[in-house]
Amino acid sequence: MAQTHPLNQEVSLSIIKTACSNCNLRELCLPYGLSLEELERLDDLVSTRRRIKRGDHLYRAGEVFDAIYAIRSGFFKTDVLLEDGRDQVTGFQMAGELLGLDGISTEHHTCNAIALEDSEICAIPFSRLEGLSREIHTLQHHFHKVMSREIVRDHGVMMLLGTMRAEERLAAFLLNLSQRFTARGFSHAEFYLRMTREEIGSYLGLKLETVSRAFSRFQEEGHIAVQQKHIRILNVNGLKALMNHRAS
Amino acid sequence: MAQTHPLNQEVSLSIIKTACSNCNLRELCLPYGLSLEELERLDDLVSTRRRIKRGDHLYRAGEVFDAIYAIRSGFFKTDVLLEDGRDQVTGFQMAGELLGLDGISTEHHTCNAIALEDSEICAIPFSRLEGLSREIHTLQHHFHKVMSREIVRDHGVMMLLGTMRAEERLAAFLLNLSQRFTARGFSHAEFYLRMTREEIGSYLGLKLETVSRAFSRFQEEGHIAVQQKHIRILNVNGLKALMNHRAS
DNA sequence: TTTTATGGTTGACTTGGATCAAGCGAACGC
DNA sequence: GCGTTCGCTTGATCCAAGTCAACCATAAAA
Numbered sequence: 001m002a003q004t005h006p007l008n009q010e011v012s013l014s015i016i017k018t019a020c021s022n023c024n025l026r027e028l029c030l031p032y033g034l035s036l037e038e039l040e041r042l043d044d045l046v047s048t049r050r051r052i053k054r055g056d057h058l059y060r061a062g063e064v065f066d067a068i069y070a071i072r073s074g075f076f077k078t079d080v081l082l083e084d085g086r087d088q089v090t091g092f093q094m095a096g097e098l099l100g101l102d103g104i105s106t107e108h109h110t111c112n113a114i115a116l117e118d119s120e121i122c123a124i125p126f127s128r129l130e131g132l133s134r135e136i137h138t139l140q141h142h143f144h145k146v147m148s149r150e151i152v153r154d155h156g157v158m159m160l161l162g163t164m165r166a167e168e169r170l171a172a173f174l175l176n177l178s179q180r181f182t183a184r185g186f187s188h189a190e191f192y193l194r195m196t197r198e199e200i201g202s203y204l205g206l207k208l209e210t211v212s213r214a215f216s217r218f219q220e221e222g223h224i225a226v227q228q229k230h231i232r233i234l235n236v237n238g239l240k241a242l243m244n245h246r247a248s
Numbered sequence: 249m250a251q252t253h254p255l256n257q258e259v260s261l262s263i264i265k266t267a268c269s270n271c272n273l274r275e276l277c278l279p280y281g282l283s284l285e286e287l288e289r290l291d292d293l294v295s296t297r298r299r300i301k302r303g304d305h306l307y308r309a310g311e312v313f314d315a316i317y318a319i320r321s322g323f324f325k326t327d328v329l330l331e332d333g334r335d336q337v338t339g340f341q342m343a344g345e346l347l348g349l350d351g352i353s354t355e356h357h358t359c360n361a362i363a364l365e366d367s368e369i370c371a372i373p374f375s376r377l378e379g380l381s382r383e384i385h386t387l388q389h390h391f392h393k394v395m396s397r398e399i400v401r402d403h404g405v406m407m408l409l410g411t412m413r414a415e416e417r418l419a420a421f422l423l424n425l426s427q428r429f430t431a432r433g434f435s436h437a438e439f440y441l442r443m444t445r446e447e448i449g450s451y452l453g454l455k456l457e458t459v460s461r462a463f464s465r466f467q468e469e470g471h472i473a474v475q476q477k478h479i480r481i482l483n484v485n486g487l488k489a490l491m492n493h494r495a496s
Numbered sequence: 497t498t499t500t501a502t503g504g505t506t507g508a509c510t511t512g513g514a515t516c517a518a519g520c521g522a523a524c525g526c
Numbered sequence: 527g528c529g530t531t532c533g534c535t536t537g538a539t540c541c542a543a544g545t546c547a548a549c550c551a552t553a554a555a556a
Contacts (some may be wrong), residue, residue, distance in 0.1 A: 030314045084492045087504065088410045090403045104396035104402065111315045111403065130389060141378060146339055147395045148352035154402035155328055155338045155350065155359065161409035162336045177276035196533065205410035210513055212535055228522080228534075414543065445504065458543055460505055476504075476552080 019043035019122075028096030028183065029070050030124070030146070033138045042139065045132055046070070050207040056149040058099060058121060063102030065125045071095050074119020075194040078102075078111045079202070089203040091153075091220075092177075092195060099149055111247060116194040161205045164243075169204040170214040171242040174224070179232060189236075194230040254294050267291035267370075276344030276431065278372070278394070281386050290387065293380055294318070296371040304341055304371060306361040313351030315371045319343050322367020323442040326350075326359045327450070337451040338424075339401075340364070340443060343432060364442040377378060409453045412491075417452040418462040419490040422472070426481060437484075441477040 020031040021039045031039055040105040047073070052058050059082060062199055075095045086196060093099055103109040104126065133140035160169050182188040193200070197208040197215075204211070218224045224231055233239065268279040276294050279287055297320070305319060311330060314319045324341040338359055351357040352374065381388035407418050428483055430436040441448070445456040445463075452459070465474045471487050473480040481487065 019297070082407065082411070082492070085507085086407075086411045090406055101396055102400050104392050106399050110400050111478045130392070134385065134388060137378070137382065140382060144352050144378070144395070147392070147399070149347055150397070151398055151402065152350050152353050152358050154399065157406055158338055158402065158409060159328055159330065159334075160404060162450070163330070165332045190325055197435045197535095198533080202410070206552080207514055209536085212533095213513090216535070219418065244330070444502090455544060456504080457506085457545085461543090464505070 001215055009047070019046050023072065023185075025070075025072065025096040030098070030139070030142065032142050034136065035138075038136050038138065041132060041136070045128045046122045046124050050121050052115040052119045052121060054115055054117050054119075056115055058115065059103075059109045060112050061109055063109045065100065065107050065109050065126070067125045068098055068100040068129070069113070070122040070124060071099065072098050072120040072122055073136075074121075075116045076113050076119065077116055077195060077199060078113050079180060087202065088205075089195075090156075090198050092203065094180060098146060098150075101147055104215065116199075117200075148235045157203075166204075166206055166210050167204065167214050167217065168243050170200075170211060170218070171223075173200065173204060174233065175236070175239055175243070188239040189233045193231060237247075260277065267294050273318075273320065273344040273432075278387070278390065280386070282390075283386075286358065286384050286386065289380060289384070291496070293376045294370045294372050296470065298369050298371060300363040300367045300369060302365050302367075304361055304363055306353075306363065307357045308360050309357055311357050313348065313355050313357050313374070315373045315420055316346055316348040316351075316377070317361070318370045319345055319347065320368040320370055320371060322369075323364045324361050325364055325368065325443060325447060325451075326361050328359045333488050336453075337443075337448065339405075340451065343427060344392060346398075364447075405451075414452075414454055414458050415462050416491050418448075418459060418466070419471075419487040421448065421452060422479065422481065423484070423491070425482070434451050436450055437481045439477060439479055 020026055020029070020042050021036070023029070023031070026032065026039070031042055034042060048067075052074070059065075071093055073095050076160065077089050078091050078093065078099065079087050079089045082086045093113075099113050099121070100109065102111055129143070133143055133218060159162045160172055164172065177191065177193075178188045181191050195203075197211045200206075201208045201211045206214075215224075215226045218239070219226050220240070223242070224233050249411070268274055268277070268290050271277070271279070274280065274287070279290055282290060296315075298306075300322070306324065307313075319341055321343050324347060325337050326339050326341065326347065327335050329335045341361075347361050347369070348357065350359055368413075377391070381391055393484045408420055412420065425439065425441075426436045429439050443451075445459045449456045449459045454462075461474075463474045466487070467474050469486070471481070471483045471490070473482060
């Protein structure tokens with residue numbers, strides 16, 4: 001839909017220029033709560049739009065940080081590498097979510113961000129964002145909320161990794177995905193996974209075989225229908241029950 | 249040293265008033281990088297100092313958020329509760345560190361902060377902090393770095409919980425404590441744990457028996473000397489080696 | 497001083513998920 | 527169209543950490 005018309009540079013440019021002010025993700029993304037006039041000022045700042053092909057890096061751990069990225073379309077994973085070769089997926093990000101917040105701390109990115117499907121991102125130069133948020137209170141506050149939300153999300157993952165068993169983790173993961181797809185206007189009950197079993201396992205602190213077995217078991221029990229990456233949730237409450245089941 | 253002189257209200261007041269400008273934690277805490285004049289403006293904002301007794305809550309999950317807290321002295325833990333009764337320690341905080349950042353997101357605290365020893369905190373009203381950081385670029389930027397650092401820290405914990413075995417987790421934990429004590433001018437090799445084995449276990453996603461066994465094993469192998477909560481690190485490199493050992 | 501409570505250690509046994517291994521199915525390049 | 531590759535599933539076995547249980551140490555209460 002945001003496709004370039006090679007024969008008409010005018011049209012193409014006007015579409016490319018399309019910034020926050022008429023992005024349909026503005027209620028999920030940074031522009032949330034801004035007035036029209038404020039939105040236009042944010043537009044000026046979000047100059048760079050970039051396409052990232054499936055499998056390509058948006059940034060790599062160690063690179064200098066100078067911008068955060070809003071996902072306009074597509075799907076990403078972030079992962080951290082340990083010196084000894086072990087790595088862990090720290091999150092999956094979809095349209096409207098921000099990438100790169102971890103880089104502010106040291107002015108270098110601390111993880112890799114990799115596109116799991118062809119994606120489009122908006123680069124937001126960080127120092128300019130700080131500048132603008134010194135002038136626009138709403139933007140400042142919303143940005144703080146987004147960072148804080150990331151911290152809360154991480155605590156949720158810590159909870160998951162620290163206290164839940166394999167099937168609970170996977171149930172929580174599916175419900176979380178479902179809820180985020182819903183917020184973007186997609187079906188809550190049917191979606192395609194963009195990541196492999198191994199990536200899911202890495203995120204959930206499990207081996208891919210365990211993830212696969214859990215999927216099979218959920219299917220046997222009628223909670224979901226799995227066909228490779230295509231998931232249909234048949235019984236949301238069943239999954240929810242799985243999660244809160246085992247008191248320790 | 250920051251004790252009140254009951255006979256001399258003048259002195260006592262002047263000591264109480266002692267704010268960021270001559271706090272010896274200012275290089276670790278929010279004031280980092282501020283000029284003298286800026287520091288004084290921050291002082292105005294950090295009006296409330298509070299003592300929290302060991303075992304008491306600084307705040308509870310669900311309470312309305314309106315301030316973040318800087319630890320002036322003492323030691324805290326934060327934990328999250330699941331509906332089914334399971335809980336997990338999400339962090340241990342010491343002098344100079346900030347508490348409450350998770351509350352910005354929803355305007356309610358999402359975890360409990362509990363003092364593990366008698367402590368003293370500075371309350372920083374959040375809306376006023378936002379106001380001041382709109383005026384003081386350095387403060388704004390430093391605050392963003394602190395939030396980002398928290399995100400990076402959480403990724404580290406996720407890594408630990410997702411990919412490390414029990415002994416690696418405990419080694420990482422001890423090294424992290426040691427490093428933070430060092431930054432505060434304490435011995436890197438000898439310290440008292442403020443938390444129980446159960447709390448360590450909760451943080452590391454292990455049972456208290458496993459933590460206890462790992463301590464014993466570290467002692468047998470000559471890496472540390474343990475006597476209840478008193479820890480002496482005898483071989484830092486031994487611990488570090490334990491951490492990076494097992495490539496998966 | 498003894499008593500009680502709380503936290504820590506250690507041992508015996510169990511188990512959930514890892515590991516190893518084989519086989520299958522869909523997608524892609526040739 | 528066919529082989530190759532990659533990702534997924536499933537089974538058999540193993541082991542790290544959990545569970546259960548007994549006991550010890552320290553500190554506070556009586």
